[in-house]
Amino acid sequence: MPESPRDLDIVLLGATGFTGGLTAEYLARHAPEGMRWALAGRNPGKLEVVRARLAEIDPSLGGLELIVADAGDEASLAALAARTKVVISTVGPYLEYGAPLVAACAASGTDYVDLTGEPEFVDRMYLEHDATARRTGARIVHACGFDSIPHDLGAFFTVQQLPEGVPITLRGVVRSNASFSGGTFHSALGQFARARQMREAMSDRRRREPRPEGRRSKAVSGKPGKDPVLGYYLLPLPTIDPFVVARSGAALDRYGPDFRYSHYAGTKTLRYAAGGAVGALGLAAVSQVKPVRELLGSRVDPGSGPDAAKRERSWFTVDFVGEGGGETVHTRVSGGDPGYTETAKMLAESAMCLALDDNPPTSGQVTPAAAMGENLLARLRAAGISFEVV
Numbered sequence: 344m345p346e347s348p349r350d351l352d353i354v355l356l357g358a359t360g361f362t363g364g365l366t367a368e369y370l371a372r373h374a375p376e377g378m379r380w381a382l383a384g385r386n387p388g389k390l391e392v393v394r395a396r397l398a399e400i401d402p403s404l405g406g407l408e409l410i411v412a413d414a415g416d417e418a419s420l421a422a423l424a425a426r427t428k429v430v431i432s433t434v435g436p437y438l439e440y441g442a443p444l445v446a447a448c449a450a451s452g453t454d455y456v457d458l459t460g461e462p463e464f465v466d467r468m469y470l471e472h473d474a475t476a477r478r479t480g481a482r483i484v485h486a487c488g489f490d491s492i493p494h495d496l497g498a499f500f501t502v503q504q505l506p507e508g509v510p511i512t513l514r515g516v517v518r519s520n521a522s523f524s525g526g527t528f529h530s531a532l533g534q535f536a537r538a539r540q541m542r543e544a545m546s547d548r549r550r551r552e553p554r555p556e557g558r559r560s561k562a563v564s565g566k567p568g569k570d571p572v573l574g575y576y577l578l579p580l581p582t583i584d585p586f587v588v589a590r591s592g593a594a595l596d597r598y599g600p601d602f603r604y605s606h607y608a609g610t611k612t613l614r615y616a617a618g619g620a621v622g623a624l625g626l627a628a629v630s631q632v633k634p635v636r637e638l639l640g641s642r643v644d645p646g647s648g649p650d651a652a653k654r655e656r657s658w659f660t661v662d663f664v665g666e667g668g669g670e671t672v673h674t675r676v677s678g679g680d681p682g683y684t685e686t687a688k689m690l691a692e693s694a695m696c697l698a699l700d701d702n703p704p705t706s707g708q709v710t711p712a713a714a715m716g717e718n719l720l721a722r723l724r725a726a727g728i729s730f731e732v733v
Contacts (some may be wrong), residue, residue, distance in 0.1 A: 345682070349425075349426055349427055349428055349429035350426055350427075350639060351379045351380060351381055351408075351426050352378050352379045352380055352427065352428050352698040352699070353370070353374075353378070353379075353380040353427060353428070353429045353430075353431060353694050353695070353698050354382075354383050354410060354423055354426070354427040354429075354431070355367055355370070355380070355382055355383065355431045355433070355443065355597070355694075356379050356382070356383040356384065356412060356414070356423070356430060356431065356433070356434055357384065357395055357431075357432060357433035357434040358382040358383070358384060358393045358433070358455070359384050359386060359389040359390060359392075360433055360434070361648040361683070362433050362458065362488075362683055362686060362687055362690075363433035363650065364393060364396075364684075365647045365683055365684065365687035365691050366431065366433060366687040366691050367382060367393055367397060368397065368400060368687075369515065369687050369688055369691040370695075371397040371400040371401050371404055371721065372400055372401075372493040372692050373399065373691065373695075373726070375695075375699070376694065377637065378695070378698070378699070380407070380535045381407060381408035381409065381410050381732075382394060382407060382408070382409050382410070382417070382428075383409075383410040383411070383412045383423055384409075384410075384412065385408060385409070385411065385412065385416075386508045387411055387416070387436065390409040390411075394407050395410060399449040400555055404409040406409050406525070409422055409612055412565050413440070414443065414444060415440070415443060416443075417446075417447065419448070420443050420444050420446075420447040421447045422451070423447070424444075424447040424448045424453040425451045425453070426453040426579075428453065428454060428455075428697070428698045429453065429454040429455070429456065429694045429697045429698045430444065430448055430453055430454070430455050431456050431457070431691070432444055432455065432456070432457040433457070433458055433578060433690070435457075435458065435459060435724065436461065436462045436465040437457060437459040437461050437729075438461050438463055438467075438527070438537075440657065441457065441464060441468075442464075442468065442471070442486040442577075443468070443733075445468045445471075445472055445718070446472055447595075448472070448476075448481055448483065449473075449475040449476040449481050449483060450475060450479065451479065451481070452479035452480045452481045453477040453481055454474075454481060454482045454483075454484070454698070455481065455482070455483050455484065455699045456484045456485075456487040456561065456689060456690060456693045456694050456697065457484075457485055457486075457487065457492070457690075458487065458488035459485050459486055459490070459583075459585045460486060460488075460491070460547065460582060460584075461513075461544075461583070462469065462541055462583045462586060463537060463540055463543075463544045465485045465486070465583065465708075466484075466541075466544035466545050466547070466548040467544050467717060468483065468485070468708060469548050469549055469550065469708045470544070470548055470551065471554070471560040472708070473707045474707070476610060476706055476707045476708060477706045477707040479706075480706045481706060481707075482697060482705055482706055482709055482714050483707065483708040484693065484697070484708075484709055484710070484711055484715075485587075485707070485708070485712050486584075486587050486710075487582055487689060487690050487693040487694075487711055488585075488686035488687075488689050488690050489586060489681040489682060489685065489686045489689070490582065490583055490694070491582075491583060491584040491587040491657070491710075492538070492610035492661070492689040492719075492723070493517075493661045493676045493678070493681075493689075493710055494515050494517070494584040494585075494587065494588055494606065494661060494676075495584070495587050495588055495591055495710055495711050495712045495729050496676070496711060496712055496719060496720055496723060496730070497515060497661050497663055497674065497730065498513055498515065498588045498591065498592075498604060498663065498712070499712040499716060499720065500674060500676070500720060501513060501663040501665045501672060501674045502598050502602075502665065502729045503597065504665065504672045504732055505595065505599075505666075505667040505668060505670055505672055506601070506667060506670060508599060508600070509600075509667045509668035510600060510602070510603075510667060511597055511598060511599045511601070511602050511665060511666070511667035512526045512603050512665070512666045512667065513588075513602070513604045513605075513663060513664070513665045513666075514565065514604070514605040514607065514660065514664050515569075515584070515585075515588070515604070515605075515606050515607070515609055515661050515662070515663050516573055516575055516577060516607045516608070516609035516662045517571030517580065517606075517607070517609065517659065517660070517662075517665075518542075518575070518608070518609045518610070518661075518662075518663045519658065519659040519660070519681050520656075520657055520658055521657035521658070521680055521681050521682050523669075532565070532626050542727060543703050546566045549595070549649050555592065555593045555594075557600070558593070558596070558598075558599070558600050558601070558602075559600070559601045559602065559645050560589050560590070560591075560592030560593040560598060560604075561589055561592075561601055561602070561603050562586050562588065562589040562603075562604055562605075563585075563603045563604065563605045564579060564605070564641070565605035565606070565607055566575065566579070566580065570607075570609065570664070572664045572671070572673060573609060573662050573664065573673075573689075574611075575609030575610060575662075576609065576610045576611070576703050577607040577608070577609055577612060578605055578607060578608045578609075578610070579603070579605070579606070580606050580607055580608050582606065585604050585623065586604040586638035587704070587710050588604045588606070588709075588710075589602070589692075590710050590713070591710040591711075591712040591713050592604065594705075594710065594712075595711065595712065595713060595716075596714040599667060606613070609662070609667035621702075622688075623629075647685065648682070648683050654679070654683055654684045655679070656697070657679060657680035657681065657684075658676045658677070658678070658679055658680070658681075659677065659679075659680075659681040659683075659685070660675055660676070660680055661675065661676045662674070662675050662733070663675070663676075663678075663721060670723070672732065673729055673730065673732070673733045674730070674733060675730075675733050676700065676728065676729065676730055677728070677731075678727065678728040679728065685728065688719065688726055688727075688728070689699075689723065689728075690719040692719065692722045692723060693711060693715065693719060693728055695722070696714065696715045696718050696719045696722055700715070700718040700722075701718070702715050702717060703713060703715075707725070
């Protein structure tokens, strides 16, 4: 293990939740010997239950340290951040619970990863804490689950298959048979209800964030239609993913002088594409009505998820079509259950990559591709997520 003045490499906050528990189990099975890690949360009794479950996987974890910390208690979060190299947070919705931990990590120079797909939260954390994190050396890396690892690292992989120094146009098309996680559903309800605030945060960030000199990188809104290469019907996806990919494009010269990315859901039939569009518009509309939004939220537990058998049957693919320098390339990222099993894997591998690997020198709020690049790509492939040229 690399030497560090801190006594822990990774602390997982939120292990008593569903996805947090899966992340803890992944670390129990895959953390290298000698990695120093701990569980954190506000309820010692629930943490002990998680630790007992981990000890069934690896008996040596019966003595895993438990840290009492509350997402709203700034003093406990500051003490936690000061002890470790990396903090993993699975405590969402992040717009409601996440800011104090980001502030603590930025102030103490501690690396941070989370699962958020909430654009407003990410933009506000940039505005409030990027400068501090740059000064202390902290790497604040949001969206390290299905939002947005397959898309960000998939774009990173695809760009490498195209000529250097040329304009690149790239589109990503995601397909899956899995349902949204409870946490994702609650985050989506919150974001739809805060459309105005989300636009304001995005505009504020745009005004403050420096642009790359002599280069351009942009998320481009696509149009519905049938993809001529993939044969799928495309529905533009208003998620955080295209913004994450575009920020990687701005940070990394390898994406060329003019990089443009569009993001879609893909279906085999026009009927499913139309149904998806109607469903998304309907959810956005009802989210504006507080009683209806609260009713919908009460029907879905943000901390629950499907059983192992259902997760075992789930899958995802993200196809990329890239064009540049007169060449066209088709790549694919694929894996199992995206919302839980693979998300826990991606989050845990991201944290271990920051804690243990020799990554590019970065600080501040950075994307997964910019912070970890080749190291994270190698980890994900070794963990069973496929990156291939089709």
